[in-house]
Amino acid sequence: QSVLTQPPSVSGAPGQRVTISCTGSSSNIGAGYDVHWYQQLPGIAPKLLIYGNSYRPSGVPDRFSGSKSGTSASLAITGLQAEDEADYYCQSYDSSLSGSVFGGGTKLTVL
Amino acid sequence: QVQLVESGGGVVQPGRSLRLSCAASGFTFSSYGMYWVRQAPGKGLEWVAVMSYDGSNKNYADSVKGRFTISRDNSKNTLYLQMNSLRAEDTAVYYCAREHFGYLQHWGQGTLVTVSS
Numbered sequence: 375q376s377v378l379t380q381p382p383s384v385s386g387a388p389g390q391r392v393t394i395s396c397t398g399s400s401s402n403i404g405a406g407y408d409v410h411w412y413q414q415l416p417g418i419a420p421k422l423l424i425y426g427n428s429y430r431p432s433g434v435p436d437r438f439s440g441s442k443s444g445t446s447a448s449l450a451i452t453g454l455q456a457e458d459e460a461d462y463y464c465q466s467y468d469s470s471l472s473g474s475v476f477g478g479g480t481k482l483t484v485l
Numbered sequence: 486q487v488q489l490v491e492s493g494g495g496v497v498q499p500g501r502s503l504r505l506s507c508a509a510s511g512f513t514f515s516s517y518g519m520y521w522v523r524q525a526p527g528k529g530l531e532w533v534a535v536m537s538y539d540g541s542n543k544n545y546a547d548s549v550k551g552r553f554t555i556s557r558d559n560s561k562n563t564l565y566l567q568m569n570s571l572r573a574e575d576t577a578v579y580y581c582a583r584e585h586f587g588y589l590q591h592w593g594q595g596t597l598v599t600v601s602s
Contacts, residue, residue, distance in 0.1 A: 420530065431590075
């Protein structure tokens with residue numbers, strides 16, 4: 375069981391919008407710690423997608439956006455493309471564990 | 486450009502030891518905290534260990550505490566993970582990553598550790 379909870383899978387047709395949730399608790403997201411998102415294409419190392427809840431590193435398309443509210447965060451992907459098919463992970467810090475925590479990951483399927 | 490290259494993975498028997506290395510280049514290694522993150526086959530990401538830029542602070546996941554040791558040699562731009570008393574559940578791809586304000590900005594390609602008799 376991951377400390378941060380993500381849906382195991384989401385799907386959408388090309389061009390559509392999908393969101394991936396990341397639910398934590400008062401010792402991590404709810405405590406004010408930032409949430410970061412990573413994209414992992416099949417067989418490849420993860421890549422930073424969103425940092426500090428809503429900031430995109432250079433080179434990440436603005437189709438990807440992040441938000442945070444209370445004990446949860448969300449990743450939104452608009453204008454879905456076939457190359458977005460990947461696993462997505464959220465990450466934050468947990469004060470009770472005194473360490474980083476990841477969500478269990480969400481597999482995005484582009485129909 | 487930032488490069489992180491892990492090495493040292495392989496097949497090892499339960500109870501034995503292994504040391505992973507992560508060679509860094511393209512940035513001032515001594516200025517950044519560094520992480521080890523692992524991914525068991527078909528599973529999600531798991532934080533393993535973190536070390537501050539100067540080695541003065543380190544922390545471990547409960548699953549490896551007392552068995553794994555993170556270290557770094559800033560003169561060699563290299564991060565290490567000494568893994569002792571290995572168990573089958575330690576089987577995973579191990580990634581090193583450069584940390585910046587809590588997020589993992591750059592990742593290596595990973596090295597596979599298989600613990601099996």
